[in-house]
Amino acid sequence: MTDRWFMAEAIEVDGVGVIGGKFKEMTLPRPYYQDSAVTIYHGDCREILPLLPKVDLVLTDPPYGVGGGSGTVGKSRRTKHDYLTFEDTLEHVIREIVPRFREAMALSDRAITTPGSLALCHYPQPDSFGSMIQPATVGMQKWGSADSQPIFYYGRDPRVGKAIGKCSFVVTGRPEANGHPCPKPLGFWKKLMLRGSLDGEIVLDPFMGSGTTLRAAKDLGRKAIGIDICERYCEIAAKRMSQEVLDFSSHSKPAQPEPRAG
Numbered sequence: 342m343t344d345r346w347f348m349a350e351a352i353e354v355d356g357v358g359v360i361g362g363k364f365k366e367m368t369l370p371r372p373y374y375q376d377s378a379v380t381i382y383h384g385d386c387r388e389i390l391p392l393l394p395k396v397d398l399v400l401t402d403p404p405y406g407v408g409g410g411s412g413t414v415g416k417s418r419r420t421k422h423d424y425l426t427f428e429d430t431l432e433h434v435i436r437e438i439v440p441r442f443r444e445a446m447a448l449s450d451r452a453i454t455t456p457g458s459l460a461l462c463h464y465p466q467p468d469s470f471g472s473m474i475q476p477a478t479v480g481m482q483k484w485g486s487a488d489s490q491p492i493f494y495y496g497r498d499p500r501v502g503k504a505i506g507k508c509s510f511v512v513t514g515r516p517e518a519n520g521h522p523c524p525k526p527l528g529f530w531k532k533l534m535l536r537g538s539l540d541g542e543i544v545l546d547p548f549m550g551s552g553t554t555l556r557a558a559k560d561l562g563r564k565a566i567g568i569d570i571c572e573r574y575c576e577i578a579a580k581r582m583s584q585e586v587l588d589f590s591s592h593s594k595p596a597q598p599e600p601r602a603g
């Protein structure tokens with residue numbers, strides 16, 4: 342099923358802009374994957390964001406501009422997976438990614454993002470700041486080891502007045518090797534999800550990659566919309582969505598062999 346929206350086109354009357362003169366029908370593309378909690382769109386978020394309704398939180402990990410161009414191998418990250426269709430130059434992040442992030446922010450009163458350390462000064466001024474501290478170090482920078490990444494918070498903490506939440510997190514868990522060049526560790530991402538949203542709320546990730554935001558949302562009783570420009574990443578994310586949440590209580594004891602008859 343596709344959702345239909347109508348967008349007003351601005352027209353000019355005697356040099357004055359008037360909104361609502363003409364209506365152009367805009368249709369959301371058919372979801373690549375959908376279940377009761379998650380919807381995945383394959384496409385450029387530039388085209389999909391204007392068609393989406395309001396959400397409760399934008400939680401996203403956009404390209405960082407670390408130098409991998411479309412089709413190049415992500416040597417800087419020492420990953421065996423290549424950057425398939427997304428460009429990851431700093432110029433591209435400034436020209437294309439930051440404006441899209443602003444559009445996504447306009448759909449919500451709250452946003453949390455990990456902008457990367459190279460591009461961070463090109464993002465809108467955050468309301469709060471934190472760090473993802475990685476003592477094991479994930480690379481090198483000009484002044485030494487790259488052992489933390491910024492976290493930008495926009496809008497208000499949904500639990501303001503009830504509890505004082507942490508803004509920085511020590512991350513020791515590794516991301517799962519799922520075929521994406523730079524997935525975020527699920528445990529860490531769940532902490533950001535819990536910081537930024539309440540039970541049952543809707544979370545949007547316009548740069549979802551392998552769907553870590555969506556998996557976190559599903560595991561934590563939220564709903565989520567994810568977009569990625571690369572079909573292979575949509576496929577990886579869709580596969581992750583169809584894995585049911587494991588109930589460890591029922592898996593805690595190894596199965597006993599069947600007693601032999603006779």
Ligand SMILES: C[S@@+](CC[C@H](N)C(=O)[O-])C[C@H]1O[C@@H](n2cnc3c(N)ncnc32)[C@H](O)[C@@H]1O
Pocket residue numbers: 384385386387402403404405426427428441521523524525547548549550551552553554568569570571574
């Ligand atoms: C840093 S990765 C996100 C990784 C994700 N956090 C995960 O755990 O797998 C950024 C993603 O943005 C996607 N992307 C880049 N430009 C895009 C665009 N214009 N629209 C939608 N997705 C885009 C890339 O394909 C890439 O998968």
